[in-house]
Amino acid sequence: MSRATMARSGLAGAVRRIAGGALLLGLTACSTLNPTAPHLYTLTPRAAVAPGPKADWQLLVETPAAAAGIDTPRIALARTPTSLDYFADVSWADRAPNMVQGLIVQTFEDSGRIVSVGRDTVGLRSDYVLKSELRDFQAEYATPGAALPDRVHVRLSAKLVAMPRRTIEAGETFEASAPVRGRSFTDVVAAFDEALGQVTGELATWSLSQRFRPSGG
Numbered sequence: 001m002s003r004a005t006m007a008r009s010g011l012a013g014a015v016r017r018i019a020g021g022a023l024l025l026g027l028t029a030c031s032t033l034n035p036t037a038p039h040l041y042t043l044t045p046r047a048a049v050a051p052g053p054k055a056d057w058q059l060l061v062e063t064p065a066a067a068a069g070i071d072t073p074r075i076a077l078a079r080t081p082t083s084l085d086y087f088a089d090v091s092w093a094d095r096a097p098n099m100v101q102g103l104i105v106q107t108f109e110d111s112g113r114i115v116s117v118g119r120d121t122v123g124l125r126s127d128y129v130l131k132s133e134l135r136d137f138q139a140e141y142a143t144p145g146a147a148l149p150d151r152v153h154v155r156l157s158a159k160l161v162a163m164p165r166r167t168i169e170a171g172e173t174f175e176a177s178a179p180v181r182g183r184s185f186t187d188v189v190a191a192f193d194e195a196l197g198q199v200t201g202e203l204a205t206w207s208l209s210q211r212f213r214p215s216g217g
Helices: 011-020 096-111 185-209
Strands: 039-041 055-061 076-078 090-092 114-119 128-140 151-162 167-179
Touching (some): 055 096, 096 128, 096 185, 128 185, 151 185, 167 185
Parallel strands (some): 039 090, 055 114, 076 128
Antiparallel strands (some): 128 151, 151 167
């Protein structure tokens, strides 16, 4: 996993540019072009998976579904529960759902508790498919009128589907918030790492606790 490219401008500067609207692309102005190439970031969360027996079933992980405001490489910022903006001059290295999918797979692999796991695009047969929806993936202003975002919020709804019957065997929602502990944009990225690591760790622990048997089909 590659590490994030370090942005030279601080978080406060990025937010000031957002407030002024100089370089921010809003949801209603998606066609506006930014002539400056953004600084690219990726995530490397540390997900803790509880110890336990090794699952004897195989799993494929689908790309999470997501609303248009999250299904993008742009890094989302919510000033209120009903609005969504983006940080200026920075971007994820991939669309957020694609990035999350890869990190879910990595969490299962790193746990050492499953026979086989991979992305659904590899075209392999599996006993179960993990379907999910990324419902929240943004920095937020928890305090009204704050100069900088206070936290990062991640929420993922997941379902385990038995193959080839395509029946839902279990479902759960995982949610975490992590504080932004500084004034640099790298502190925002660290908060994304913390919140996503908690979500993927709980997701993998929950999935591996299910007492499934290979479908054989």
